[in-house]
Amino acid sequence: MDFGDVAEILIIAVLLYYALVWMKTTRAWVLLKGLVVILIFLLLAYFFRMTTILWMAQNVLGFAVTALIVVLQPELRKALEELGKKNIISSVLPFDNNHRVDEGFSEKTINEITKACVEMGKVKTGALIVIEQKVSLRDYERTGIDVDGIVTSQLLINIFEHNTPLHDGAVIVQGNRVASATCYLPLSDNLGLSKELGTRHRAGVGISEVTDSLTVIVSEETGKISVAYEGKLERNLDAETLRDRMHKILNNTGEEHKNLRIWKGRSREKK
Template identity: 35%
Template sequence: MSLFITLRFLDVLDILLVAFLLYQLYLLIKGTVAFNIFVGLFLIYLFWLVVRALNMELLGNFMGQFIGVGILALIVVFQPEIRRFLILIGSNPQVNRFLRVEKLFHSDKTKSASGQHLRMMVRACENMAKTKTGALIIIAQNSELKEYIRTGEKINARISDALLETIFFKNTPLHDGAVIINGNKISAARCILPLTSKVNINPLFGLRHRAAIGVTENSDAFAIIVSEENGNISIAEGGELTPNITVIELSSRLENIIIETEDAE
């Protein structure tokens, strides 16, 4: 009998891929209620293995039936996380470039925002921050966010700082909700966005910040938030919030978005 375990290159690759997938799964669900559910399901699975090892037939059969439908239960419970994972894969610029599908699906997309539009957005955010006017601006990238545009009032107007400030002025009917910018146009205002399910968010952040995190979890969009409480500017991308940034930092990040969009095209 051999005392050594034979490891092939494919075995090592298999282990590394599984470890990578588990790590990506952890990053995807950390800080959410789904993480606690995953831990609970994992503990139930370990308990089932112990029951099988002890030959406890009645309990083993009962739990076996539960484990048998576990895949369907996982799909139902983790539907938002699975959707987010698939969106991240599908919206990856490298994947689109490799498959040559980006032009097919986005051939009718409007032109990207120019440097002039960028300066208007930054100017509007700076002015709203000074007056403590709450705002939530969502910049679409590969995903055009049509499902969220349908929930609001369609505008389809050129980007301008005056228009953005008018929309978010407290006494206007469009100020509540999000503005979605698609290419070089303001597509819609008063849009309803999904809230994040993360539980480790600073309680000082309100619904605007939670909506910004939520929409960037479910798409590749970029979100700008102006706080109504203190006038601070924050950004969200990839489900992560960066609070209290300067106008210069905002301008620099928007410039990077334009460059990344042009490279992807």
């Protein structure tokens, strides 16, 4: 094995690594897990010599690749755009001090969101707050207006106040900051949802079906608070239940970011 072979193996390994990292934050990760299940099924079919299934799989493969490209077209375009904008050297060197690490959710942020939802519920102000986790919501951010402000109850109340420019649509929260407002979300087509629910609730459930985000909804008709997560809707939550629900879902993400900041702090102390 010469130097060229070693270099080729390293390049392929790096490309595969970054491809998996990119897929981890997109819908492609879910599709990849589905493809792994199909691959295991085909291996079992090959092992037991199920010729009809193998023949069908062989003839469908060409169409499947094309369909996969069509389904992932938004993610592929976004990846190419980011590749063109990215500083290759800084992205390869993970210890760059100028590289910003998004903060996790603090106790204050959870309390501010809870306080805002309770206050808006009292006066029946409709609200739709989407909290980003591992899967990026950048495609949905682009449909709204950039805010980039620290999460406070007053900011959220002002955004959703009636007859204000930003009240229509969803707010997207990243870490401890409000990233965007007036964002458009996909509507759920789940027939199991109550017919009483309007567009706001269906949008909250819809975004939770395609991402791992947590969505908090305040009804404009009743003032009641609901939470959508993993395609399921919990309704009629009080302040304490809402706070506990956010703690339970967001706790792991917050701990991961906290450990990362501690590690980075120790690294600077050693220097």
